Structures are given as structure tokens and as C-alpha cells.
Amino acid sequence: SVTEWSRLQSSELCLCLHSGNRSGVLQRKLKRELQQKCQCVFEGVAKAGSPALLQQIYTELYITEGGASEVNQEHEVRLMEIASRKPGGAETAITCEDMFKGPADTEAPVRTVLTKGVAGIGKTLLTQKFSLDWAEGKAHQDVQLLFPFTFRALNVLKDRSFSLVQLLHHFFRGTEEVSSFEELQLLFIFDGLDECRLPLDFTQTKALTEPTESASVEELLVNLIRGSLLPSARLWITTRPAAANQIPAECVSMVTEVRGFSDPQKELYFRNRFRDEAHTIISHIKTSRSLHIMCFMPVFCWILSTVLEHVLKTRERAELPKTLTQMYIHFLVVQAKVKNIKYEGGSETDPHWSPETRKMVKSLGKLAFEQLQKGNLIFYESDLSECGLDAAAASVYSGVFTQVFREEPGLYQDKVYCFIHLSVQEFLAALHVHQTFVHTGVNLLYTKTQKFTLLRVKPKLKHLHQTAVDQALQSTNGHLDLFLRFLLGLSLPTNQTLLQGLLTQTGSSSQTNQETAEYIKQKLSEEVSAERSINLLHCLNELNDGSLVEQVQQYLSSGRLSEGGLSPAQWSALAFILLSSEEALEQFELKKYCASEEVLLRLLPVVKASNKALLSSCNLSESSCEALSSVLSSSSLTVLDLSKNDLKDSGLKMLSVGLKSPHCKLEQLSSCNLSESSCEALSSVLSSSSLSVLDLSKNDLKDSGLKMLSVGLKSPHCKLEQLRLSWCLISEEGCAALASALRSNPSHLTDLDLSFNHPGDTGVKLLTALQEEPHCQGAPGTAETDFTELSLDPNTAFRYIKLSDNNKKATHVREYQPYPDHQDRFDRWFQLLCDTGLTGRCYWEVQWSGRVFISVSYRGIKRKGGDYDSLFGYNDQSWSLDCSEYGFSVWHEDKQTRLPQPCSSSGTVGVFVDCAAGSLSFYTVSSEELIHLHTFNTTFTQTLIPGFWLYGDDSSVSLSD
Numbered sequence: 011s012v013t014e015w016s017r018l019q020s021s022e023l024c025l026c027l028h029s030g031n032r033s034g035v036l037q038r039k040l041k042r043e044l045q046q047k048c049q050c051v052f053e054g055v056a057k058a059g060s061p062a063l064l065q066q067i068y069t070e071l072y073i074t075e076g077g078a079s080e081v082n083q084e085h086e087v088r089l090m091e092i093a094s095r096k097p098g099g100a101e102t103a104i105t106c107e108d109m110f111k112g113p114a115d116t117e118a119p120v121r122t123v124l125t126k127g128v129a130g131i132g133k134t135l136l137t138q139k140f141s142l143d144w145a146e147g148k149a150h151q152d153v154q155l156l157f158p159f160t161f162r163a164l165n166v167l168k169d170r171s172f173s174l175v176q177l178l179h180h181f182f183r184g185t186e187e188v189s190s191f192e193e194l195q196l197l198f199i200f201d202g203l204d205e206c207r208l209p210l211d212f213t214q215t216k217a218l219t220e221p222t223e224s225a226s227v228e229e230l231l232v233n234l235i236r237g238s239l240l241p242s243a244r245l246w247i248t249t250r251p252a253a254a255n256q257i258p259a260e261c262v263s264m265v266t267e268v269r270g271f272s273d274p275q276k277e278l279y280f281r282n283r284f285r286d287e288a289h290t291i292i293s294h295i296k297t298s299r300s301l302h303i304m305c306f307m308p309v310f311c312w313i314l315s316t317v318l319e320h321v322l323k324t325r326e327r328a329e330l331p332k333t334l335t336q337m338y339i340h341f342l343v344v345q346a347k348v349k350n351i352k353y354e355g356g357s358e359t360d361p362h363w364s365p366e367t368r369k370m371v372k373s374l375g376k377l378a379f380e381q382l383q384k385g386n387l388i389f390y391e392s393d394l395s396e397c398g399l400d401a402a403a404a405s406v407y408s409g410v411f412t413q414v415f416r417e418e419p420g421l422y423q424d425k426v427y428c429f430i431h432l433s434v435q436e437f438l439a440a441l442h443v444h445q446t447f448v449h450t451g452v453n454l455l456y457t458k459t460q461k462f463t464l465l466r467v468k469p470k471l472k473h474l475h476q477t478a479v480d481q482a483l484q485s486t487n488g489h490l491d492l493f494l495r496f497l498l499g500l501s502l503p504t505n506q507t508l509l510q511g512l513l514t515q516t517g518s519s520s521q522t523n524q525e526t527a528e529y530i531k532q533k534l535s536e537e538v539s540a541e542r543s544i545n546l547l548h549c550l551n552e553l554n555d556g557s558l559v560e561q562v563q564q565y566l567s568s569g570r571l572s573e574g575g576l577s578p579a580q581w582s583a584l585a586f587i588l589l590s591s592e593e594a595l596e597q598f599e600l601k602k603y604c605a606s607e608e609v610l611l612r613l614l615p616v617v618k619a620s621n622k623a624l625l626s627s628c629n630l631s632e633s634s635c636e637a638l639s640s641v642l643s644s645s646s647l648t649v650l651d652l653s654k655n656d657l658k659d660s661g662l663k664m665l666s667v668g669l670k671s672p673h674c675k676l677e678q679l680s681s682c683n684l685s686e687s688s689c690e691a692l693s694s695v696l697s698s699s700s701l702s703v704l705d706l707s708k709n710d711l712k713d714s715g716l717k718m719l720s721v722g723l724k725s726p727h728c729k730l731e732q733l734r735l736s737w738c739l740i741s742e743e744g745c746a747a748l749a750s751a752l753r754s755n756p757s758h759l760t761d762l763d764l765s766f767n768h769p770g771d772t773g774v775k776l777l778t779a780l781q782e783e784p785h786c787q788g789a790p791g792t793a794e795t796d797f798t799e800l801s802l803d804p805n806t807a808f809r810y811i812k813l814s815d816n817n818k819k820a821t822h823v824r825e826y827q828p829y830p831d832h833q834d835r836f837d838r839w840f841q842l843l844c845d846t847g848l849t850g851r852c853y854w855e856v857q858w859s860g861r862v863f864i865s866v867s868y869r870g871i872k873r874k875g876g877d878y879d880s881l882f883g884y885n886d887q888s889w890s891l892d893c894s895e896y897g898f899s900v901w902h903e904d905k906q907t908r909l910p911q912p913c914s915s916s917g918t919v920g921v922f923v924d925c926a927a928g929s930l931s932f933y934t935v936s937s938e939e940l941i942h943l944h945t946f947n948t949t950f951t952q953t954l955i956p957g958f959w960l961y962g963d964d965s966s967v968s969l970s971d
Contacts (some may be wrong), residue, residue: 335499642668
């Protein structure tokens with residue numbers, strides 16, 4: 011168009027003015043070449059052999075900003091399951107136009123972007139669309155020259171040497187006239203890092219700085235990525251998640267993730283594709299969690315559409331496929347029919363499994379299985395020959411089974427082969443293993459030792475299944491998860507019926523499937539990782555066994571789940587149910603199910619899929635921390651509450667690795683039995699994470715710990731906004747270190763809680779002085795130990811309790827006190843309440859003598875009559891500390907717990923209540939420190955009021971000012 015031509019001329023003119031006419035000519039040639047190369051695509055939605063214009067068929071993909079470049083080895087279907095549970099708003103969406111602008115909160119230039127995405131999610135199409143927009147002058151015109159590469163094409167140059175200039179000449183016509191690129195703004199795109207077969211060694215590779223210096227292709231790539239070569243150039247690398255760690259984190263400026271289709275985009279796709287049948291199709295897909303999840307991938311939407319389009323034309327709607335195995339069987343059948351009609355002149359009613367087609371499926375299955383075992387998604391002619399398949403046959407297969415197996419021409423006729431998606435390869439691999447066993451009795455999954463041992467044993471299908479289950483469970487990254495689902499699904503007679511003509515024998519029975527299901531349930535009761543247990547439940551679903559899930563659903567509906575009587579297998583089934591729900595997992599609270607470490611480990615996939623994880627007071631120890639760290643590193647969890655768990659320093663150090671996740675914003679670690687030893691790890695977290703809120707209250711961090719924390723607070727990368735350090739044994743020395751840190755980096759921290767410490771006048775002055783400094787406008791305020799103002803309520807006092815000191819002191823006396831009648835008065839016991847209810851966090855101190863019960867109570871406690879349920883600590887309405895010369899003890903619901911701390915006939919007690927957190931703590935108070943006596947952890951359902959029971963003659967309590 012005229013507009014596009016104007017854009018092109020404008021950008022070329024700028025280039026000519028900047029670096030001379032020769033470069034302008036080069037840009038023109040390069041743009042024309044890329045337009046020709048990128049404007050047409052042969053992707054899933056286009057009919058086989060019919061190219062479609064990219065600009066016409068392209069649907070915007072959901073791309074998110076953030077994420078770490080570390081490896082995530084989970085099976086990609088599991089990654090999609092996790093992604094599908096992420097609550098809306100948990101991530102920051104980003105467009106291609108903003109890819110090199112970087113996060114809004116950083117000024118550093120973005121040189122290298124690493125974009126992750128599972129196979130088939132649309133990464134290659136995304137880079138092609140980016141290149142086409144540049145070539146047509148529609149976007150990215152700040153880039154003067156754009157060079158898109160694929161690792162598939164680079165792989166064939168493995169043993170050859172080039173200079174960077176020669177490499178560009180080799181791939182892009184018309185660049186021969188230019189030998190220097192340093193002054194130009196270049197963008198290199200490297201698509202498919204996961205397919206790279208070049209040994210990228212970032213530790214041993216020699217440094218190169220000259221673009222004209224010759225080296226191996228892998229050495230050129232390493233130096234480009236390091237920034238040694240063309241440091242001003244930009245790089246965009248795409249990869250599947252499992253290969254992301256091939257690039258060192260320090261070489262990556264920003265990580266993005268292609269998430270494929272959002273839920274509305276899925277529906278839009280099917281409405282555009284089916285129109286009249288759209289409602290039926292969308293409703294059916296939503297009934298199968300597995301199918302709905304896979305629709306994140308554009309290529310799977312196309313597979314699904316191909317199958318459903320065929321089924322709706324030829325079968326009753328009640329027979330729409332529901333499981334992954336059924337879907338892929340139908341897909342294979344459709345491709346066989348297309349081959350029969352299109353290439354063999356057959357009709358719709360002719361048998362579609364001809365001898366030639368059966369041979370083709372067998373050969374492709376063998377290739378799929380052997381390459382799956384090696385972890386290969388793309389194959390070269392050498393790979394084909396190892397599987398007994400020659401290049402000529404492969405070319406025939408790719409020409410006939412176009413939508414299953416592809417031959418892609420490379421540079422100078424080098425050919426690359428692949429299945430259209432990893433899941434298709436896994437399905438054909440499972441089909442090959444099943445067919446081989448049924449027809450020959452050979453178990454391809456056996457090791458050589460097993461084969462020798464079992465030579466004289468008649469093979470049974472259940473042994474094949476058990477071997478597959480065992481091998482899948484041994485996999486640390488779940489690479490056999492989908493293969494296992496397919497293998498077990500193929501054993502169902504209903505699925506084998508769909509493959510009549512291809513499978514000449516069945517070899518399975520309902521008894522075999524039942525034995526396999528029982529074996530899986532046995533494995534679920536053993537020590538199985540949470541992720542693998544979820545896949546085993548998917549396998550039970552493929553076997554049409556829903557008994558475990560039904561049992562747990564009965565527990566849920568009856569309300570008996572919190573009793574904690576489920577088996578390990580049933581807890582795994584609960585995780586499966588929660589993950590299969592259509593409701594978003596915004597918040598997960600472990601106590602709703604069972605406050606247990608064992609249960610947490612079974613429900614970890616649910617934690618990973620949630621936005622907030624509330625795990626306070628769940629009897630967790632340091633044993634949980636390693637697993638939780640892994641969850642934090644690979645999820646979008648933004649809030650983690652671990653308060654009131656005995657994590658210790660060792661647990662915190664394990665957890666700190668995950669706390670560096672870019673997603674985690676808020677961390678509750680109060681009352682976790684941490685000491686100053688934890689602070690070094692926490693300091694490192696503050697220096698390199700996105701934490702904005704950190705609660706470390708009620709941990710003995712001391713001054714030495716705060717000094718280490720202050721190192722992290724000084725870091726310019728620290729984004730902490732709120733820091734809670736109440737009850738951490740901090741004095742003037744620690745406050746001085748903190749003030750120094752905040753003076754160095756004052757821009758973020760605005761809320762600092764140092765209550766219930768001993769900063770002294772000097773510490774308070776140092777911190778409050780920060781607010782007066784011009785460069786510390788965001789400096790936080792702080793407070794010394796703040797007391798809650800309380801007074802005794804004379805309308806509640808028993809008539810043998812005397813009030814004095816302006817209702818601050820109460821004494822057990824023998825003289826009757828002429829208080830007026832009042833409905834709130836205790837009429838039989840020596841008790842009284844304060845006049846004000848408690849909210850938020852409250853602290854007060856009580857001086858006592860004799861024998862007294864220092865309590866908090868709900869307002870509704872019984873006041874009349876002499877029953878024991880009116881006494882503080884003898885009911886579920888109140889909690890008490892019993893103080894006397896015989897020692898301390900705590901009471902609740904008429905249960906006494908004796909405390910080991912020594913006691914005299916008088917003293918001072920501090921009481922701290924956190925109403926929202928359900929925490930009530932008692933301390934003895936000395937001139938130097940607070941000594942913890944006991945903490946009640948519960949859930950307060952009503953307003954709390956301080957109260958006292960003056961048990962002994964002449965006993966007294968006095969509220970401190």
C-alpha cells in the first residue's frame with residue numbers, strides 16, 4: 011500500500027542519513043527478503059499445502075512479562091495446567107512493541123530478551139509476525155537491520171567456521187557489500203533454543219570482539235549473547251521452558267513468556283471456526299479439563315477442530331471424544347482417511363487402514379518412541395537412519411501425513427523433520443509400544459537386565475503398564491507423563507474399537523485395566539511427588555476409574571474433610587479435584603483441610619496454582635521449606651503466610667532460594683523460630699527479589715541480625731515497602747545500622763514497624779531524623795513499645811473487688827463494695843473486665859501480686875451464677891495465664907498447661923494480642939527484656955476484652971501506664 015511504502019521510505023531515509031547510502035540499500039533488500047519469507051505460513055489452521063497470509067490469520071497471543079530464566083523441567087502439559095490456574099491479574103501482560111522497553115521500574119537498557127513458551131504455543135509465529143511488521147514498516151522501526159535465525163538452520167553448520175560478518179552473508183542475500191555493522195542498531199532473533207544441538211559453553215569459550223574474526227558457530231553465538239560481540243546489538247531468543255537455563259541469567263535482561271490463548275481467545279477461535287456448532291463445541295470442551303487446558307496452544311485448537319469437525323459430520327454428538335487419548339485416536343483416524351481419499355482415490359466408506367498406511371504409522375511410531383527416549387523433537391537424516399527410516403520414505407510420509415509429520419527444507423537443501431507437536435509424537439510413541447507388545451509380546455520399556463530376567467515368563471499387559479508407571483514416577487521432570495496417559499488410555503476396549511483395522515489384536519481386558527488401576531492407587535499411597543501423583547490421577551481418568559475422586563467428593567460434601575482422616579492417595583485426589591475446578595484458585599488456606607506437613611506436600615500443586623497461600627499455624631517445620639522454595643521459584647504465588655510455624659534458620663535458608671522469585675511480593679514469617687543466623691540469607695533475598703512486604707515479627711533477630719538485613723536494604727535492587735520487626739530484641743545498635751541503610755536507599759521503604767523493641771532515645775532520633783532529610787522523603791516512621799490504653803470497668807467488678815487509681819488497680823478485699831446493680835456484673839466470682847474491646851494488635855502490661863488469672867475473654871462470657879463455665883480459662887470463651895508463687899500455667903476450656911518458668915509472689919506480665927492473626931502471647935517483664943511464656947494460636951470470632959480473676963485474698967492487679 012501507499013502508506014506502507016511511505017513508511018519504508020521514511021525508515022530507509024533515516025538509515026541513509028545515519029550510516030550512508032550503502033546501508034540504506036541493504037535495509038531495503040533485507041526488508042524485501044523478509045517480506046517474501048514471512049508473509050505466508052503453512053501452519054495448523056491452514057489447509058495442507060495451501061499457504062495463508064500471516065497478517066490475515068494471525069491471532070494475538072497472551073505474553074507476560076517477568077519470570078526467572080532458571081530451568082523448569084516439568085512436562086509442558088503440567089506447565090499449562092499450572093498456567094491455567096493462575097488468577098487473573100497475577101502477571102503483567104506485554105506486547106511485542108514493548109518487548110525491548112523493559113519493566114517500568116527499571117532504567118537499564120534491555121539488550122537480551124528470553125521468551126519462554128511450551129511447544130506449539132506460537133513462539134515461531136510470533137517471531138515471524140515481528141519480522142514481517144518490521145519489514146513492512148508497521149512497527150519496530152528503531153531497529154535498522156533485523157536478522158532472524160532458527161537454531162534448526164544453525165545446527166547444520168555445527169562443524170564449520172565463520173566470522174559473524176560471514177555468517178550474515180551466508181544467510182542473508184545482499185549483505186555481502188557491508189562488512190561493518192557496529193554503528194547500526196541491529197536485532198538478532200534466535201528462535202528455538204531448545205532445538206539447539208550446538209555446544210554452548212559460557213565458561214570455557216574464548217572471548218571474541220571483532221565481527222570479522224572466524225570461529226565456530228557456537229563460539230559466535232556465545233560471544234553475541236555475552237555481549238562481547240556487537241555489545242550494542244539487541245537479541246531475542248525463544249525457547250521451551252526446559253531449555254531456558256542454557257543461557258546464564260546474567261546474560262538475560264528480561265524474561266517473557268508466551269502463554270498462548272486466554273480463555274476468551276479460545277472461545278473466539280472456535281466461534282470463528284465453527285459458527286453454527288460453536289456453542290456445542292465450547293460446552294463440550296469445558297466438560298473435559300484436559301482438553302480445555304490443551305487449548306492454550308493454537309496448534310491443539312487446530313487438532314481439536316479437525317477432530318470435532320469430522321466427528322460432528324459422521325457420528326452422534328454423544329460420542330464426542332472426552333479424553334486426550336480419544337482425541338488423538340480420532341486425529342490419527344482423520345489423517346488416515348484424508349490420506350485414503352486424497353492420495354489413494356478412495357471414498358469415505360472405504361477402509362482407511364490400508365497395508366501401506368499401517369506400515370507408515372508403524373514406522374512413524376518407531377521414530378517417535380526412539381526419539382522421545384532421547385529427548386529429540388526435531389530429527390535429521392542421521393536420526394532417521396538410526397530408526398531404520400530412509401530420507402526418501404520420510405519425504406513420502408511428510409507429503410502424505412502432512413498434518414502429523416513434517417519435512418522442513420533447510421539452508422542449501424538440508425532437511426529437518428518433526429512431528430507437528432510434541433503431544434503427537436508422544437501419542438504415536440505410546441501407540442508403537444502398545445502395538446509392539448500386543449503383536450509380539452515384547453515390552454519395549456524393559457531394560458536389558460529385565461529382558462534377560464523375564465525371558466521365560468509369559469508377558470502380560472499389566473506388566474507393561476506397571477513398567478511404564480514406574481518409569482514415569484522415576485522421571486524428575488515428568489517427560490513420560492503424557493506418554494503414560496496415552497499408553498493406559500489405549501488399553502480401553504472402547505478406544506481400541508476406534509482403531510480397528512490398525513490394531514489387529516486387542517490384548518487387554520477389564521481385569522487388566524482394573525489391576526493397573528489398583529497398582530496406580532498403591533503407588534499413590536507411597537512416597538510420590540505431588541506433581542507425579544496428579545498425573546497418576548489423570549491416568550486413572552484415562553482408565554475410566556473415578557473411585558478415588560468420588561470418595562473425596564463425598565468427604566467434601568459431608569463436611570468431614572477437616573477431620574484429617576484421608577489416606578495419602580485421597581489427599582492427592584483432593585489436589586486433583588481442586589485443580590480440576592473451574593473456579594479460580596485465588597487463595598489457598600491449608601487449615602481448611604488439615605494443618606499438617608504431610609498434607610501440604612500432597613497439596614503443593616494447589617499452592618503452586620494459587621495467588622495467595624495461607625499456611626500459618628499448620629505445624630510445618632524446615633522439612634516443608636525445600637518443597638515450598640521450589641513452588642515459589644516456578645509459580646505466580648504473590649502472598650505466602652508461613653507465620654507461627656517452627657521453620658528455624660535451616661528452613662529459612664532453603665526457602666530463601668524461592669523467595670527471590672519475581673512474583674512473590676508479600677512474605678509472612680512472624681513467630682517462625684528464626685534467629686540472627688537467618689538474616690544473611692534474607693539480606694540476599696532483599697537484594698534480588700520483588701518482595702514489597704516482609705513480616706519478621708516475634709523472631710529473635712537481635713541487633714546482629716538487623717545489621718545483616720541492612721546490607722540487603724542498602725541495595726538499589728531492594729523493593730521492600732513494608733518491614734515488620736516487632737518483638738525482635740532490637741536496641742539502639744541495630745537501629746543505627748538500619749538508619750544508615752535507609753539513608754543509602756530511601757526510595758522504597760515507607761512502613762517500618764519496630765514496636766515492642768528497645769530502640770531507646772538514640773535509635774528513635776536516628777530513624778525519625780530521616781524524615782527531615784530532603785533525599786529521604788519516603789523514610790518510614792517508627793515507634794517504641796506502644797501500650798494499649800486500658801481501664802477497668804466498674805460495671806463488671808464483683809462486689810468484693812475494690813477499684814482504685816482511677817480504675818487502673820483492682821484488689822481482692824473482704825469489704826462489700828456498694829456498686830449499683832448492672833447486667834454486666836459478675837455476681838459469684840472475683841472477676842472483672844476492662845471497659846474497652848481490642849482491635850488489631852494490642853499490648854499492655856499488668857503488675858500483679860498474690861494469685862491472679864490474667865485473661866482475655868469474649869464479651870458474651872457468662873456473668874451470673876456459680877457454675878465453673880463463668881470462670882476465665884474454664885470455657886471456650888476465654889484464655890488465661892494463672893500467676894502465683896507456685897509458678898505459671900495457662901488455661902483454656904478447663905484445660906491447664908503448666909509452664910516451666912520460675913515465678914515469685916508478684917511481678918509484671920506483658921500481654922500481646924494480634925486479633926486478625928488469632929495470636930495471644932504472655933511474657934514476663936524485667937528491666938532488661940521480655941521473656942516469652944506461652945502463645946495461644948486460634949481464630950478469634952468475637953471482640954476480645956481483657957479480664958482478671960483475683961483468686962487469692964489480697965490479690966491485686968494494676969494496669970501499667
